[in-house]
Amino acid sequence: MTTLSACRSAFAGLARPSTRAIAVPTTAARFNSTSSSSPSKDQLEELIEQSKSRQPAPVYSLSNTIGMISKRPSSRTGGYGLSDSEGGEWKPHGQGDHHLHVYSHKHNTHITFTRPDKGPIISLSCGNIGFKKAQRGTYDAGYQLAAKVFKMIEEKRIMPKQVELIYRGFGIGREAVTKALLSSEGRSLRPVINRVTDSTRLKFGGTRSPKPRRLG
Template identity: 45%
Template sequence: MLRLAQGLRTALRVPRAPLVQMPRYAHSVQDPAASQPTDANASAAVSEAKSDTMPAKEEPERVSLESAVEFSLPGFTASETVKETESVPPPTRESNAPHRLHVQSTRNNTIVTLTMPTGEPLTNASGGTVGFKKAGRSGYEAGYRAALRVFSRISENQARWRINSIEVLWNGFGQGREAVFRAIMASEGEQVRNMIKVMTDKTPIKIGGVRPKKRRML
């Protein structure tokens, strides 16, 4: 029986795992009870010593707007760029260019139109809008009254439309052409006459071209 028990013990013996050598640390482990200070002064001294020996926690670097602008635009600072943008006045559209007074006089009508320097119309008048009908729209009196109506609107809205100077553009050789010129030279057109800087005749003239239409015989 004794031999049988010894044989069972050898058969059931579990093999042991090989021993692993643990690395040795340079510092020694202190007793936590011995490291605790006995009084308040000692605890304060220990805390100060720890704060001196332990490195301060580095905060993440914050990048300001000025440094970002300086980094992106070498040679310029954010303050300089802001000053430059503030000093530049807002652009004005054709502030020095003169307004245009178009006078179109044909055999059938006389049209006077005031436009901005860029071409947008502001006001207009014609022989028909002042009360003349049919053939009377192309007469002298119709052109004179149309010019006076446009002059009155110019004097009323000069500040709102920012009218500093006017360029007169003539087109056509009808009776209204002479009427508008007389209205400018009259006392009613004195304010407009003082603002006129240039007069241009843009009437198209035929040079060559096709054969004209047969003249109507009455």
């Protein structure tokens, strides 16, 4: 019983919140070793005024910090993901953009048009426009799918100011969507595209490969 009570008291001590004094910021003025251990009243007031005058640094999440850096400079954002329209403030890149996701693989092509908050507006694949089985993975299916999505954006009267084009996968539909965007079908969406991103997944190791076939 003595050992059990000792363990309980030890764990209870760990559960209690620790009360630690807040340290003075490292950027504040340091005192020489010849001075007294505690600063005077005037020095403390000076430190408090200095801490009040400092502006807190902007806090970005990991995704926003990564989004601040783009692959190439853009005239709309004034550089690599930075906005100079409001006094040179640092802003995450692509925060208010619509997104056009193109997922193309061997058997099909998927296109999704989303709002700035990533909410989908239009989401179609080649199967939704009448292509069946092996025909869904052809160049013509990808081209007609892109033309259909661009037409639906015009019919819904969606007027995005900026659109980020996001590719995923290396299927034949990727080239078909690019061709449709550069042709007359994409004339309304092409001027507002300000960024092109490749978000294809990279496998490190991947899944286990099948056992090699041995003949003879």
